[in-house]
Amino acid sequence: MTSPVQAPANTAVFASDVTRTFGDRDVLRGLDISIAPGEFVALLGRSGTGKSTLLRILGGLDPDYGGEVLVPQRRAVVFQEPRLLPWQRVLPNVALGLKINGPNERARLREQSLSALSEVGLASHARAWPVTLSGGEAQRVALARALVREPQLMLLDEPFGALDALTRARMHGLLQDLCARHHPAVLLVTHDVDEAILLADRVLVLSEGAITIDLPVRLDRPRDRGHAEFTALRTRLLIELGVSVE
């Protein structure tokens, strides 16, 4: 056992000197990251740099890491695919894993799940089977499933990567609304530079197993992709990601 590290006060995520090895491949090599409560952080990186590995560690899906990692108890993950249970209707999918203690709890959880569903605009689909939903609808249900547990940390693993551009734009708006209302700390893993700048308070770039860039985004919301500072940030990040920009 490593001796417990005291996380700085007022922190939602604290990770220090995190390492993760697959076979002889060091994916994470001494990574440090901290996220404040209510802060929206986007994590960029080329494919295969370990973005999802980090997210899986924070989400509790990968116990075989080195270093110190501290996360809140109430956390929720939205994956790239909705990962809804196909044999449950939408509402029980949203309520998945919520604990029922006490006689009135069942009705309360139902109410809570329904209100999460209506927040993503799908209250009318409560009794639908997941197979009947479109890609965007299914992902909104996945968002509701994350929201319903009032997470202190939301981990989003390229949640909009599989959606078409129009749906993605609507999901960006929805996510911003939800974050403004519930204030979870958010770690959004993405490979879309614009998405990162559009949504995040801070953009990180993961490269060679460590965070190489940590840029605050000080633009007013809603953000304009044509804004000079937006463009400058984009250029800077693209260069860091190894994309040549004219």
Place this chain on the structure above:
Amino acid sequence: MTVLGKFANGGPPAAFATPPGDPGPITLTRPSAAKRHRAGVIRIPRPVRRVAGPVLVLILWQLVCTEGVFTSVEVASPIAVIDAARELWSQDVLQSNMLISLQRVAEGLVVGVAAGVALAVLCGLFWAGEDLFDPVIQAARAVPILGLIPLVIIWFGVGEFPKVFLIALGCVFPVYINTYAAIRGVDVKLVEAGQTFGLTRPGLVRRVILPGALPGFLVGLRFALVGCWLVDVVAEEINAQSGLGYLINQAQTTDRTDIMFLCLAIYAILGIVADAIVRTLERYLLVWRHGFQGA
């Protein structure tokens, strides 16, 4: 606005501006060769079409018999089979033997399916269970069950128990193999999702793994429903004083081909009924696969 193969305004515009490097004229056709449902053709309802094949077989069978291709000892005609059914029914032979076979099969099926599911869950969920039981089950599966009959007679005599035991044995393996494979085939991404949303291990089993394995279990059940009758008929032909298999065996000693055919026909009908039951089960249990809204 153009429609495929047709121009909405009645004809092509008089002249397209010919682009440089003109590829030449293109012949347009409709994308489908012909309309599928032509007007004026009477559509035969599906149940009628489904029944048509078996009815045709019956007619051919009867024709072959009346034309004298086979003697009545070689092949009994459908009409002779119906007569045999009437005869045995009036003597209460058919009902009682059918009932006893049904009872044996039902008992064996329940025990065998339950054991198959229990073993599959044990081996599917726990590595220790798999390491301990799976090799034994795989080896046992390779032993022909019917080869066990002499041993089973020595062990358990000729009462009801050995027959039920053999039938159960015939059901265990198909259920085990398919359910076990289905449990191991449950999408690991769904299991992970369940874990991240706080499902405990029993919760994961109940809400993710078992529902996910249900389609595989139903495939195993179908195999078991066929296998149980196979074992039943053989067990009854060898060491029984009752049952459909016994009836076939008796018919052989008296050259009653019509009774043999009758018993085979009953097996066939029972097979169809069993299949229909599983299909209905699937329709209700696997509703989520197609988003079927009824029921």
